[in-house]
Amino acid sequence: MANTTLRFGLAANRLHHETYGAAIFEWLECSAAGIRQLGIELHTVGRTYDAIQRSDLLEAYPGLIRYPYGREGGLMKLVARVTEGRDGASPFDGAIYLIDPVDPSSIFPEALALKRQCITHGRPFVSTLMGAIEWIEVERLSTGLDPNPALQPMFDFTGQTLAMIAHDALKDQMVQFASVHFDLLSRFAMRVGTGTTSSRLNELAWSRGWPGEQPWVQPYLSGPLGGDAQIAELVLERRCQRVIFFEDPHVARQHEADIQLLERAVRVVTDKASCIASPAVAHKWATAMARLA
Incomplete structure (x- = not known):
């Protein structure tokens, strides 16, 4: 087991x-072996804990820790511990909260606060199946363990599309992120972005020698x-498997419904897409992914 114990909040609709x-x-x-290998503590809300216990997929695992049911404040407690x-x-x-986008509880205050506090403190907020599988592999790679060969198709970026989006206060950080990890991000078959963010990323790419007649990021x-x-x-x-969306959790956003629409889409295709919402988490992800080369 790892010397420093990783601790994640865990819930599922x-x-x-x-x-x-x-x-x-x-x-x-997919991930139980990695969870055991790293000795990750999973602080798990009531019904999710009960379901895992019935499955025996983490049989006799001491790192599975039960929290109260959601209606008794279990998810609220996860927010406090983040x-x-x-x-x-x-x-x-961080927190892994597998969200059903049509479940009303997914927009309860504690669910929104869990995401916001993870972003504020630079910790992963994982809300899809693909993201949860991916993040355990990120943690494994970050400790120097060999890649899991069974996950190789998930990390074949040559056939995937990456969306890169940033709110105004974080556009500089998105450009800096792209500059540091330019070679990794260039492995994707295509990159897409919105408005000013895509323009600035293309300027960066052209300054790095990307062909001038070809956008590095397809602008939307x-x-x-x-x-x-x-x-x-x-x-x-x-047609888009990964979203890196640097969200500013400290400002009111006039197009909040559009942001939630994108998040909801990612959760609808839970086994086919993942989303990263803060610079610190994106850097850790990219550093781990670079080890797959």
Whole structure:
């Protein structure tokens, strides 16, 4: 086991844990070995914990820790632990919350706050099956372990599309991220972006020697004019597998509905798409992915 214990909050909407074969079980079938290998603590909300126990996919695993049911405040407790540890423990390293986009509880205040606090503190907020499988591999690679060969198709970027979006206050950080990881991001078959972000990323690429007549990022409309919705359609059509969306959690956003639409699209195709929402998490992901070369 790793010397430093990773600690994640874990929850899943009813659709994703109600029957065997649901997303939580698909995740564990792919990732249970990695979870055990790293000794990850999973602080798990009531019904999700109960479902995992019935499945035996983490049988006798001491790192599976039960929290109250959601209606008893279990998800609220995860929010608190993402922001600050308790009894001398470190804060959680992130949260995995497998979201059913048509479940009303997915927009309860505690669900929205969990995502916001993860972004604020630079920790992963994982809401899709593909993202959950991917993130355990990111943690494995970050400790120097060999890649899981069974996941190679998931990380074949040559056949995938990456969306790159950033709110105004974070556009500089998106350009800096792209500059640091330019070679990795260039492996994707295509990159798409909205408005000003795509223009600035293309300027960066051309300064790096990318062919001047060819955009590095295919530009879509700005977010307020419908760019987020255009990219959401790509996601729904399985033509965009990864979204890196640097969200500013500290400002009110006039086109909030469009942002939520894109997030919802990613969750609709839960086994085919993932989303990263903060610079710190994106850098960790890209650093781990570079080790696959």
